[in-house]
Amino acid sequence: MSENTHQDELPFTLLLVDDDLDVLGANARFLRLNQIEVVIAESADTAIERLKSERIDAIVTDLRMPGMSGLEFTAQARIIRPLIPVVFFSGFATVADVVAAMRLGAVDFLEKPVEPQHLLSTLKALESRYEGAIDSRALHVDVTSDTAPFRYRVLAYEKLLIEESLMKHDGHVGKVIESLQINRRTLNDKMRRLGITRHTHG
Amino acid sequence: MSENTHQDELPFTLLLVDDDLDVLGANARFLRLNQIEVVIAESADTAIERLKSERIDAIVTDLRMPGMSGLEFTAQARIIRPLIPVVFFSGFATVADVVAAMRLGAVDFLEKPVEPQHLLSTLKALESRYEGAIDSRALHVDVTSDTAPFRYRVLAYEKLLIEESLMKHDGHVGKVIESLQINRRTLNDKMRRLGITRHTHG
DNA sequence: ATAAAACAGGCAGAAATCTGCCTGTTTCTG
């Protein structure tokens, strides 16, 4: 993997929503430079239209916008595309804002000004999710949700088991294999599908 | 059919975790005055012990604690009790903190100093939601056996989920299918494999 | 620096699961 010769045919398309046209344009430009197809919308209403008419794989939206807020917009968007991953960003977000966003199934919440590399890596993660990975959004939301599909709940539990074992063994995969008595290849696959990364987080 | 008599009304028991003993004591006192059974722990390690040895229905934990943080503690706790509702509280929480907490399935994130009424109403909501929900003993036995292979533990969890849902819906498989969003045929197979029998009355 | 150990992923056949269609049984309702 010396260089990014991974020219995938699948066009990963992002819907970028922000009422600040300068920021919107700048971010869109940056993302396009990084091989991400970007559809822009300067308001939630416009974004809803885009969502209805175009094939969108993910949403990145500002929290505070005149008219419909990012939270309201996301609630609407979920009616159209229940599982679409949504990333929020905002300056001056309160704890309550973040809680509300995450309850709506946000994948992440970035602070404004958004660090381009952070946004990009978040989106790249979503992009890889696209190829056979699991909706990480569903995973963390569903642990305590009694409305979540059976499958997601089980996957969430698998994720918890693996992460716990990883933590317990200081990130040593070999120990996890031994402890959980799971095939090495299976564990590797599960970790990738469930979006588990080893390394002690801080 | 079902006995709605609420005969053996188990008290709703809360595990309150905070390294600040003054705050811990004050909150515990307030909650006890409001008919909530409170188990206190002044560290995450102690809390884990309490969780293993006592019947706990919900957790309220500080985010920042010396040693194991509230986040790490929650990850641990979820292994023992995957579905237990967790409420965080903290002063000076960053956006990243809140995101991490919600990803761990937090029910809510309160800001310190916690407004007693807010905490109380949050807990009351949990209490009503939790009536007769989960057989904590089953969770305890099946999930805590940290020597069992991964596969076995996942199967035990599936069994638990299905049995819980069956119980919740009075043994009506149709409702379970709808609730868990699982294919009818798949559910039938799983029930047979896992040795689950529906008792319309118990 | 070099060797050894640990780790991740491609590949492919094997195994298991999922799920639509159909049938027969049991339970409910009037």
Next chain:
DNA sequence: CAGAAACAGGCAGATTTCTGCCTGTTTTAT
């Protein structure tokens, strides 16, 4: 009792997961 609704399982093709073998990369130890 008759009809309707709910339920369980057989069957089979589609899909997913599992897992051994092999290769290349990263980390650790000497």
